Amino acid sequence: MTTESAAAQTSMQVYKRLLTYVWPFWQRLAVALVAMILVGATSAGVAYLLKPVIDQIFVNKNEQLLLLLPVGIIVLYLLKGVANYLETYLLNWIGQRAMLQLRDELFSRLLHMPLGFFSEHAAGTLISRLTYDVDQMEKSITRGLSTLLKDTITAAFLLALVFYHDWQLALVSL
Numbered sequence: 077m078t079t080e081s082a083a084a085q086t087s088m089q090v091y092k093r094l095l096t097y098v099w100p101f102w103q104r105l106a107v108a109l110v111a112m113i114l115v116g117a118t119s120a121g122v123a124y125l126l127k128p129v130i131d132q133i134f135v136n137k138n139e140q141l142l143l144l145l146p147v148g149i150i151v152l153y154l155l156k157g158v159a160n161y162l163e164t165y166l167l168n169w170i171g172q173r174a175m176l177q178l179r180d181e182l183f184s185r186l187l188h189m190p191l192g193f194f195s196e197h198a199a200g201t202l203i204s205r206l207t208y209d210v211d212q213m214e215k216s217i218t219r220g221l222s223t224l225l226k227d228t229i230t231a232a233f234l235l236a237l238v239f240y241h242d243w244q245l246a247l248v249s250l
Contacts, residue, residue, distance in 0.1 A: 094217055097174035104166045109225065111163035116229035118156035120237045125149050127241075163222065171218035175210050182206055 098105060129145045132138040183206065194202075238246045 091216075091220075094174075094213055097177055098170055098217060098221075101170045101173060104170055108163045108166040108170070111159040111166070112222070112226040112229055114159035115156055115163065115226055116231075116233040118152045118159065119230045120233035121152045122149055122156075123234060124237055125152070163226065167218040167222050171214040174217065175214040178213070179206055179210050182210070 125145055125148055128141065129149070132141045133145065186202065186206075235246075238249075
């Protein structure tokens with residue numbers, strides 16, 4: 077096993093361990109996931125509506141669609157904004173609660189350490205572990221999870237849209 081694969085395996089184990097702190101909030105996580113799906117779907121929806129805007133409004137001069145399609149795009153962007161806000165809020169809420177639990181466990185563990193432990197470790201290092209390091213873990217959970225899932229879902233919707241419009245060209249471009 078190479079050092080890169082060992083490091084990746086260790087990172088995955090740490091990430092899975094961190095996700096155990098998130099799991100008690102699975103209901104909110106499910107709502108955040110639905111919001112991420114909505115963000116991906118609305119991104120593809122906007123891309124889907126751009127073709128009729130260009131073809132029907134600018135090329136064919138269809139004045140009726142001049143009123144409808146821009147409203148549709150605005151509604152999709154509003155929906156995307158609300159879903160994005162909801163997803164960000166919920167993931168941050170989950171991350172804060174999970175890290176509160178982790179900080180409580182770390183503090184409890186520190187309270188039960190022998191006195192020799194505190195003479196070997198600087199107080200600043202211990203405080204850093206309780207604040208900064210835990211905060212970095214919270215960011216890796218919320219931002220990492222959001223980026224991984226939301227971008228993957230958006231890419232899947234956009235890829236489905238490309239295949240819907242022209243599957244042969246999509247295969248060639250892939």
